[in-house]
Amino acid sequence: MKRLIKISIIFIILVFFLTLYLYVAYYHKRDLNRAISDYNRTLDINSRDASAYVSRGNVYYNKGDLDRAISDYNRALEINPRLAEAYTSRGIAYAKKGDLDKAISDFNRALEINPRLAKAYNNRGLVYYHKGDLDRAISDFTKALEINPRYAMAYYNRGLVYYHKGDLDRAISDYTKALEINPKHAEAYLGRGAAYINKGDLDRAISDFTKALEINPRYAEAYYNRGAAYANKGDLDRAISDYTRALEINPRDADAYYDRGLAYIKKGNLNRAISDFNRALEINPKLAEAYFNKAVVCEKVGRIKEAIEAYKDFIKYAPPQYYSYIEYAKQRIEALSK
Numbered sequence: 001m002k003r004l005i006k007i008s009i010i011f012i013i014l015v016f017f018l019t020l021y022l023y024v025a026y027y028h029k030r031d032l033n034r035a036i037s038d039y040n041r042t043l044d045i046n047s048r049d050a051s052a053y054v055s056r057g058n059v060y061y062n063k064g065d066l067d068r069a070i071s072d073y074n075r076a077l078e079i080n081p082r083l084a085e086a087y088t089s090r091g092i093a094y095a096k097k098g099d100l101d102k103a104i105s106d107f108n109r110a111l112e113i114n115p116r117l118a119k120a121y122n123n124r125g126l127v128y129y130h131k132g133d134l135d136r137a138i139s140d141f142t143k144a145l146e147i148n149p150r151y152a153m154a155y156y157n158r159g160l161v162y163y164h165k166g167d168l169d170r171a172i173s174d175y176t177k178a179l180e181i182n183p184k185h186a187e188a189y190l191g192r193g194a195a196y197i198n199k200g201d202l203d204r205a206i207s208d209f210t211k212a213l214e215i216n217p218r219y220a221e222a223y224y225n226r227g228a229a230y231a232n233k234g235d236l237d238r239a240i241s242d243y244t245r246a247l248e249i250n251p252r253d254a255d256a257y258y259d260r261g262l263a264y265i266k267k268g269n270l271n272r273a274i275s276d277f278n279r280a281l282e283i284n285p286k287l288a289e290a291y292f293n294k295a296v297v298c299e300k301v302g303r304i305k306e307a308i309e310a311y312k313d314f315i316k317y318a319p320p321q322y323y324s325y326i327e328y329a330k331q332r333i334e335a336l337s338k
Helices: 025-029 032-045 050-063 066-079 084-097 100-113 118-130 134-147 152-165 168-181 186-199 202-215 220-233 236-249 254-267 270-283 288-300 304-317 320-336
Strands: none
Touching: 032 050, 050 066, 050 084, 066 084, 084 100, 084 118, 100 118, 118 134, 118 152, 134 152, 152 168, 152 186, 168 186, 186 202, 186 220, 202 220, 220 236, 220 254, 236 254, 254 270, 254 288, 270 288, 288 304, 288 320, 304 320
């Protein structure tokens, strides 16, 4: 039961919003309430200032108030129906709300008005990615790069899609281009490192995860993935150390508990392994692999009742492709119940 290396779902999620830029000093200070007050004053003076509505909408967006953000974008478009920036921003807000079709519609409208709007292509590509239309996503990222060859995020996003298509060489190439443009792009190091793991190049993977952590020492996914690379190299102490660091940053990472449990099994520390599997299952009660490994270890240390229950839970949650493990679990339940 091979588990996938985790490229941060900021990655997979990469949230559609990374290209929504606010050119106001308040944004960088996170003084969003003060920014809203200033835009309110601007609109009191001129209630027909469409750009002020867009800017205030962007602030609401960054506060997480998506409905108010969309309302402001709507008002801007009532004033100026050809304001491409308002369509792009509203599309991003719709994407974050999960309304992907409305998001695509808005990005389409923005591109009808301004066919050279690279970030509209980039964001539409992200929506296509999340809809599972990988070829259209790649096409949009490529168009964004034709318009702006220095668009690091579009290279990163296209690399992400190539990774999920299994085209690791192209993924590595795009991550590398993103890093040439922006050497501080921690997510690109993470993505390239994950591709290197899948190619079996563990040393390069570890190097990239380490670079990501130099940029962002609180990057839990980088610790997790570096831990996985160390585990694949057989360096269990370093693997456990990295999984532990990942969990200090993100105590709700079921995968990190699960994989640390596997490392403890290899080191012969079976009780700690069981403890980690239990922690993983508290967070994700449907993690079939954790039930299976917990059952095997419980059986080995003589905790028979727990083993039987864990095998039963594994059978309950295991996907059909685990049929051979399911049959094994049934046999063990029968044998242990005698």
